[in-house]
Amino acid sequence: MTVFFFKRLGLAFLVALFVSVLSFFMLRAAGDPAIAMAGEGATAADIEFIREQFGFNRPLLMQYLSWLGNALTGDFGESSYFAKPVSQLISERLPITLGLGVSALIFSILLAVPLGMLAAVNPNSLIDRIALSVSVLGQAMPNFWFALMLIVIFSVWYPVLPASGNAEWRHFVMPTIVLGYYATPAIMRLTRSGMLEVLNADYIRTAHAKGIPASRVLIKHAMRNAILPVVSIASVQFGYMLGGSIIIESIFALHGIGQLAWESISRADLPTVQAIVLILSLIYVGLNFVADLVNAWLDPRIRIA
Amino acid sequence: MTMLKIENLRIDIATQNGTLHAVRGVDLEVEKGEVVGIVGESGCGKSLTAMGLLGLLPRSAQRSADRIRFLERDLTKASVAELRGIRGNRIGMIFQDPMTALNPSYTIGDQLTEGYLHHRKTARKEAVERAIYLLNRTGITAARSRLSQYPHQLSGGLRQRIVIAMALMCEPDLIIADEPTTALDVTVQAQILRLIKDIQAEMAAGVIIITHDLGVVAQMADRVAVMYAGEVVEAGPTHSIFAAPQHPYTIGLLSCMPDAARRGRLGQIPGVVPSLIGERKGCAFRTRCPHATQPCRADIAIHRRAGGHSWRCTIPDQTANTRKS
Known part of the structure; x- marks a missing residue:
């Protein structure tokens, strides 16, 4: 297990490094940052001044290394639009997005896993049909439309929940439902198919032949093996949620990192965009690392790899 | 009779x-x-x-x-x-395919003692002793250390002996x-x-x-x-x-x-x-x-x-x- 841990950690580190290279160079390839920052109607002298000030005239590799070196100490430079350190902006905004993402993930797991399990235990029953409808609906419904419908119902017709802002927990209820429901179909279908497969396994029959209660067979022997792919997909879904929360955050006016990304992209605020891309990717890499560890803990066969 | x-x-x-x-x-x-x-x-x-x-x-x-x-x-x-x-x-069951009859995620010891603990309501120690006795009886060497192993670490013959021991618990x-x-x-x-x-x-x-x-x-x-x-x-x-x-x-x-x-x-x-x-x-x-x-x-x-x-x-x-x- 220790060997496995360090192997995976090394791999995660390499991926993170690669991501930092990609995010830096691809954003540079998108256009001359000095021209974008100077804005419309800027003179050649203005552009040259910006180039000088931000160091865009240095060799690209040097720029990358100094950016990376600063990033490692938590210094992402200064936002050209907000005129604040990027690290401060991110530390203000990230908790909101992470809070939304975590609560949405919990919501979708609490909805999808029990529903998927019930559907697998009673295939082709009423509960299976209901589970199928829930997932088809989640797959088919655009989440911005679902968000607007929730606002119409719970903020306009029956004003029980606030439509915008991020002051207290009530502001997070509707965004959590929208974002969480979006991830529900994949998790539920995977739980159902994994569970169906496991329930037909010989070792489930062995467990029944021991005479232990059916609920124990289901939870101890079946679920642990069926949940493996769900752990992987849940971490991927969480990554999607962090990215996909841009839309949800703008609809509900949550000042999270998604909204910050949108603002800084539209204002060509290069240091901020770079920092956001890097941090979201690192969170993603971290999640996959954690999912690998959880799976190894659940399934002894993985630990050798 | x-x-x-x-x-x-x-x-x-x-x-x-x-x-x-x-x-x-x-x-x-x-x-x-x-x-x-x-x-x-x-x-x-x-x-x-x-x-x-x-x-x-x-x-x-x-x-x-x-x-x-x-x-x-x-x-x-x-x-x-x-x-x-x-x-x-x-009634104890011995199954056909020892490769699939054991749960890959639990140790041999856990799977052996599970039924015994449920039916007999005894202390874990007693169940473990019984499991070790039966592993020895079915010809498995180093029985005590086998208990913490997982099925994929054992050969087919060994696993079938474990399936037999499990039926006899x-x-x-x-x-x-x-x-x-x-x-x-x-x-x-x-x-x-x-x-x-x-x-x-x-x-x-x-x-x-x-x-x-x-x-x-x-x-x-x-x-x-x-x-x-x-x-x-x-x-x-x-x-x-x-x-x-x-x-x-x-x-x-x-x-x-x-x-x-x-x-x-x-x-x-x-x-x-x-x-x-x-x-x-x-x-x-x-x-x-x-x-x-x-x-x-x-x-x-x-x-x-x-x-x-x-x-x-x-x-x-x-x-x-x-x-x-």
Whole structure:
């Protein structure tokens, strides 16, 4: 297990490094940052001044290394639009997005896993049909439309929940439902198919032949093996949620990192965009690392790899 | 003393093409301390008979029986909870494929002690001691350290010994072994059979051994039931079945066994097993039987001979035919 841990950690580190290279160079390839920052109607002298000030005239590799070196100490430079350190902006905004993402993930797991399990235990029953409808609906419904419908119902017709802002927990209820429901179909279908497969396994029959209660067979022997792919997909879904929360955050006016990304992209605020891309990717890499560890803990066969 | 008496066991499976009658009125008895072999080709219903006895059937299968008497209890009337109290406790199961019969995610120790802890409600330490005793008894070295290992770390032969030890944890009165050696190397097969036989004698348990291998039956069983297409076509003491088989199917099966003393071509039974979908009248074997006649299309009487040998055929005594074929 220790060997496995360090192997995976090394791999995660390499991926993170690669991501930092990609995010830096691809954003540079998108256009001359000095021209974008100077804005419309800027003179050649203005552009040259910006180039000088931000160091865009240095060799690209040097720029990358100094950016990376600063990033490692938590210094992402200064936002050209907000005129604040990027690290401060991110530390203000990230908790909101992470809070939304975590609560949405919990919501979708609490909805999808029990529903998927019930559907697998009673295939082709009423509960299976209901589970199928829930997932088809989640797959088919655009989440911005679902968000607007929730606002119409719970903020306009029956004003029980606030439509915008991020002051207290009530502001997070509707965004959590929208974002969480979006991830529900994949998790539920995977739980159902994994569970169906496991329930037909010989070792489930062995467990029944021991005479232990059916609920124990289901939870101890079946679920642990069926949940493996769900752990992987849940971490991927969480990554999607962090990215996909841009839309949800703008609809509900949550000042999270998604909204910050949108603002800084539209204002060509290069240091901020770079920092956001890097941090979201690192969170993603971290999640996959954690999912690998959880799976190894659940399934002894993985630990050798 | 008869510990198990099954009367008219039927198992139906709903399929898209109609109801498949997989087991068609099987009667079976097991005495205390006796080994009964059930032989037949794959699909003849031998495994389903054993599973049906414990209620371990797939969801699509439906069981009915006049009576399944096990130790003064009728299992057809037992509740689900009562059945669970018998499974693993009074009746132990040894499964066919040791590679898949064990849960990959739990240690050997956990899986061995689980049933014992549930049925006996004892301290873990006692269950662990019992597990170690049985691992030693089934010929596993370094038993104590095996308990913390996972199934994928062990060979097929070792895993089958563990499956056997698991079936024996609660000292069952009846052991059902479903093709216990089919998935193993030939060299290991003999050891495992020897082990089951020794333990059976030691514990004076009844054993039902299900196999398609007549060699296994000859080595292990006191009595044999030959199954064909969902029915027991012939049953009796092993020596009597091997020395004077009466049903043409049994005769055919025996002629398929390699025999070093006999030269020439190995026997085979022409044709295929009839479909099990729908009701059937008359002898199931008549389409492949060399002696089939018009009366074989009607209901077949069961012939019984002293010593408990019985068979289901229109011909009262096949001894003459045996010599011919």
